[in-house]
Amino acid sequence: MSNQIPAKRERIIGRFDGAEGGPLLIAIGAMHGNEPAGVLAVEQLLEMLAFERINRPDFMYRGRFVGVIGNRQAYAKKRRFIQEDLNRSLSPDRVAALKAEGELQDEELEAYELTQTIRAEISNYQPSHVVVLDLHTTTADGGVFSIVDDSPGARAIALDLRAPVILGMLDGISGTSLHYFTTANLGVSTVSLVFESGQHDDPLSVDRAVSALVKTMRSIGSVHPRDVEGRHDDILKASTEGLPYLVRFALSHSITVEDKFIMRPGYRNFDPIKKDEHLADDANGEVLSPKDGLIVMPLYQKQGDDGFFIVDEL
Ligand SMILES: [Zn+2]
Known part of the structure; x- marks a missing residue:
């Protein structure tokens, strides 16, 4: 592995x-x-x-691990996206319609290349099952959690990470990795989950993502539990003290650039909020919470399609 970071990265980070x-x-x-x-x-x-x-010599790995870059163009520019959020552009129908590789641009090109790359990895390796772990970070503090569909396989892996698990999020948004990387769409048994490892530039966010990957490898039987150091359990446990274990998506506050949405300062992920609480301001005035609940992913950056999400503790 070279430590040099070239200006434009290959899509594949590496394989094991x-x-x-x-x-x-x-x-x-x-x-x-x-x-x-x-x-x-x-x-x-x-x-x-x-x-x-x-x-x-006794270390044993079962299966194959592949790391890929999601949005190469945006990563090179250190921007969330170029034209549109790649993680809202992955609905299976839309991606299937992307054919002319030479004419695609921006996130359409990214969506095409990313999905083609992953499909090629699957067809090369011919695994009995596939696990997709989509690694993210957030702008707000307290953002260590996972998002899964309601499948038992994904939920089991996520619960073992010992960070809050958000269920039902797929109903509130569309075109995410969880909508695309499914058994039905890939034709092979597939489990997908999103792991949010903390704030964008917190060095601990890297450590937590490493621990989430190692613990996922243990959950799916790729590494033996004796080969997993206790610190991987500890680092995630320490970051999620006092946070709920399992929550369900209730609603999202969708925004456009014209809304001029500005979140009020100080909200952390999973902070309790009350109905009618003044959460943000936009072109129409105050944005009040429609209900009691816990706030997740309050938007403290310029680019984004959602101002905040509200979840209910289970
Ligand atoms: Zn993200």
């Missing part, structure tokens, strides 16, 4: 092949270009795996 067959674990970093933690975590993990293989 186990001596035994097993699941294909695909980690996506920088689905949003201003979120480098996932890419850095994949690089660290690839180095850790290579080190284990050389220094520990």
Whole structure:
């Protein structure tokens, strides 16, 4: 592994092949270009795996691990996206209609290349099942949690990460990685989850993403529990003290640039909010909370399609 970071990165960050067959674990970093933690975590993990293989003869990996960059163009520019949010552009119908590679631009090109790359990895390896871990960070503090569809497989992996798990989010948004990387759409047994590892530029966000990857490898049987250090459990536990265990999506506050949405300062992920609480301001005046609940992903950056989400504790 080279430590140099070229101006424009290859889509594939790297691969690690186990001596035994097993699941294909695909980690996506920088689905949003201003979120480098996932890419850095994949690089660290690839180095850790290579080190284990050389220094520990009894280290065993089952399956294959592949790390990919989500939005290459936005990552090169350190922006969330170029024209539109890649993680809202992945609805299966829309991606299937993207054909003329030479004429595609911006996020359409990214969506096409990313999905083609992952499909090629699957067809090369022919795994019995696929696990997609999409690594993100947030602008607000307290943002260590996972988002899953309601499948038992994804929920089990997410609960083992010991960070809050958000269910039902797929009803509130569309075109995300969780909508695209499904068994029905890929034709192979697939489990997908999103892991949010903290604030964009917090170095701990990289450590937490590494720990989430290692714990996922343990959950899916790619590494033996004896080979997983306790610090990976500790680092996630320490970051989620006092946060709820399981929550369900209630509503999202969608915005456009014309709304001139400005979140009021100080909100952290999973802060309790009350109905009619003054959460933000926009072109029409005050934005009040429609209900009691917990706030998630309050928007403190310029680019974004959602001002905030509200979830209910289960
Ligand atoms: Zn993100």
